[in-house]
Amino acid sequence: MASWNEGTDCCSWEGVTCDSSTGRVVGLNLAYNHFNGSTISSAIAKLTDLTRLNLSHTGFSGEIPSEFSHLKKLVSLDLSFNQLVGPIPSEIVHSSLHSVYLNNNFLNGTIPSWLLALPSMEILGLSYNQLTGEIPEIQNNLQWMDLNSNELSGTMPSYICYLASLLVIDLSNNNLSGSIPECLFNLAELSVLNLRNNNFHGPIPSSMFGNMSKLTHVDLNGNKLGGSLPAQSLATCKMLEVLDVGNNNVDDVFPQWLSNLPSLKVLILGSNSFHGAVTTSNSFSMLQILDLSNNYFNGSLPAGLFHKFPAMKMLKDKSEEVGTEYYIGLVNYKFSFVLTVKGKECVVNKFPSVFTTLDMSNNYFRGEIPDAIGELGSLLFLNLSHNNFVGPIPSSLGNMRELESLDLSSNRLSRKIPSQLTSLTYLSFLNLSRNSLVGPIPQGNQFGTFDAASYAGNEGLCGVPLSKKCGGDDEDGDHDQDSEPELESGGELFSWGFAGAGYGCGLVIGISTAYIMFSTRKPEWLVEIVENWTWRG
Numbered sequence: 001m002a003s004w005n006e007g008t009d010c011c012s013w014e015g016v017t018c019d020s021s022t023g024r025v026v027g028l029n030l031a032y033n034h035f036n037g038s039t040i041s042s043a044i045a046k047l048t049d050l051t052r053l054n055l056s057h058t059g060f061s062g063e064i065p066s067e068f069s070h071l072k073k074l075v076s077l078d079l080s081f082n083q084l085v086g087p088i089p090s091e092i093v094h095s096s097l098h099s100v101y102l103n104n105n106f107l108n109g110t111i112p113s114w115l116l117a118l119p120s121m122e123i124l125g126l127s128y129n130q131l132t133g134e135i136p137e138i139q140n141n142l143q144w145m146d147l148n149s150n151e152l153s154g155t156m157p158s159y160i161c162y163l164a165s166l167l168v169i170d171l172s173n174n175n176l177s178g179s180i181p182e183c184l185f186n187l188a189e190l191s192v193l194n195l196r197n198n199n200f201h202g203p204i205p206s207s208m209f210g211n212m213s214k215l216t217h218v219d220l221n222g223n224k225l226g227g228s229l230p231a232q233s234l235a236t237c238k239m240l241e242v243l244d245v246g247n248n249n250v251d252d253v254f255p256q257w258l259s260n261l262p263s264l265k266v267l268i269l270g271s272n273s274f275h276g277a278v279t280t281s282n283s284f285s286m287l288q289i290l291d292l293s294n295n296y297f298n299g300s301l302p303a304g305l306f307h308k309f310p311a312m313k314m315l316k317d318k319s320e321e322v323g324t325e326y327y328i329g330l331v332n333y334k335f336s337f338v339l340t341v342k343g344k345e346c347v348v349n350k351f352p353s354v355f356t357t358l359d360m361s362n363n364y365f366r367g368e369i370p371d372a373i374g375e376l377g378s379l380l381f382l383n384l385s386h387n388n389f390v391g392p393i394p395s396s397l398g399n400m401r402e403l404e405s406l407d408l409s410s411n412r413l414s415r416k417i418p419s420q421l422t423s424l425t426y427l428s429f430l431n432l433s434r435n436s437l438v439g440p441i442p443q444g445n446q447f448g449t450f451d452a453a454s455y456a457g458n459e460g461l462c463g464v465p466l467s468k469k470c471g472g473d474d475e476d477g478d479h480d481q482d483s484e485p486e487l488e489s490g491g492e493l494f495s496w497g498f499a500g501a502g503y504g505c506g507l508v509i510g511i512s513t514a515y516i517m518f519s520t521r522k523p524e525w526l527v528e529i530v531e532n533w534t535w536r537g
Contacts, residue, residue, distance in 0.1 A: 024049040042067040054078040099123035149173040172196035194219040203227030228252040244268040256280035300367030312376040357381035374399040385409040405429040
């Protein structure tokens with residue numbers, strides 16, 4: 001605001017837009033200035049020709065001024081990311097309003113019915129407030145409905161089904177209940193459906209996705225949905241990139257038919273009642289994140305399975321960031337993935353395109369781990385813990401040079417730890433505990449950074465970092481002795497790498513969605529990503 005000098009024409013001031021013919025102020029943008037703790041001046045209401053007002057990210061507090069009733073020409077109002085309190089006032093009701101952003105404040109009370117009845121309203125952002133009550137009836141032109149992270153209750157009203165222009169529905173993180181209306185199939189323009197973390201129950205409607213050919217993101221994580229996945233209708237969503245049905249009660253077999261969706265990058269089925277073998281005859285050509293954890297999958301893993309994930313093989317430019325911000329219509333929609341580690345949730349708002357993870361932990365898989373798994377050369381996180389795998393650790397894992405986290409704990413793996421694993425120079429987390437491994441622990445590179453907890457519960461192991469020496473060598477000899485390490489349950493969640501996957505803790509990823517890379521080398525692109533983490537206790 002350095003350009004705001006009393007002796008100059010206000011139309012030349014930064015953030016001020018004037019009508020070229022009348023000279024009247026029609027736009028005021030003070031976003032990202034610092035008025036911390038100040039209230040919004042009622043003097044703004046004197047600018048009666050204002051059509052656009054942006055006071056976002058300014059630190060304003062207090063209530064929205066009643067004088068806003070004078071701004072009858074207002075088309076766009078953005079008061080987001082402030083500290084505003086109180087109910088949404090009726091003074092902002094103007095028939096010309098096209099977009100309203102009141103998200104990320106401390107507004108309370110119910111959503112006024114008149115706000116959703118404005119005839120020109122297309123974009124409504126009320127997320128991250130303290131709004132209560134039910135969702136009122138909505139007029140037909142709405143394209144963008146973001147009510148996430150409030151305290152809304154009741155059911156999902158069926159009249160949403162008739163908002164033919166809707167592009168985004170985000171009702172996540174509320175207290176909504178009941179069943180999901182099957183009539184949502186009417187929403188042919190819908191791109192994002194986010195119902196995460198509510199209390200929806202019953203089956204996912206069988207025909208719900210049948211007409212949603214433009215759908216890119218579906219997040220149903222954290223509800224009480226049961227039944228099977230609606231194969232026939234969901235298979236028509238050829239633009240789908242993210243499907244998250246984790247933390248529900250879905251009872252189904254592995255949906256290999258999803259391989260017919262050419263854009264699918266993220267598939268999260270964790271913490272349900274999926275069962276049976278995991279097989280597929282077709283490739284998941286774009287899949288980068290696959291979470292099958294905490295289910296009832298069983299049988300052995302066929303070697304051919306890992307040939308079906310070509311996107312987990314291809315090495316990419318680590319500096320390329322994509323995916324958490326999408327322009328849908330004229331609005332930038334941001335979503336995030338949630339990762340649960342040692343009982344803590346972390347939200348990541350940026351991710352590199354190279355993020356790939358495979359989590360098959362906490363199932364009933366058996367047999368040997370196929371050597372073909374080593375072909376997943378771009379994989380960063382691999383979690384096969386808490387299964388019934390037997391035999392040796394495949395030496396081919398040493399080919400996964402990008403691997404940063406490896407968890408094979410709580411299986412029945414035997415023989416020596418292959419020395420090829422020392423080639424994993426990015427590896428910052430290793431858990432081989434609770435197996436039947438024997439012999440000396442390999443030394444060199446990252447293996448010098450792991451503590452005894454990484455190897456606990458393997459009586460036949462010896463050498464550094466264990467107190468049990470290998471015979472004939474005071475440091476890390478070749479033979480067993482009698483001491484047995486104890487599993488350490490404490491430790492830091494993060495050290496200099498991704499050391500937070502937790503012992504016996506699966507990698508849980510949701511959409512709201514988590515794309516994370518941690519590397520012992522700490523390249524610049526990584527440091528930028530870490531700065532975008534938000535921790536939630």
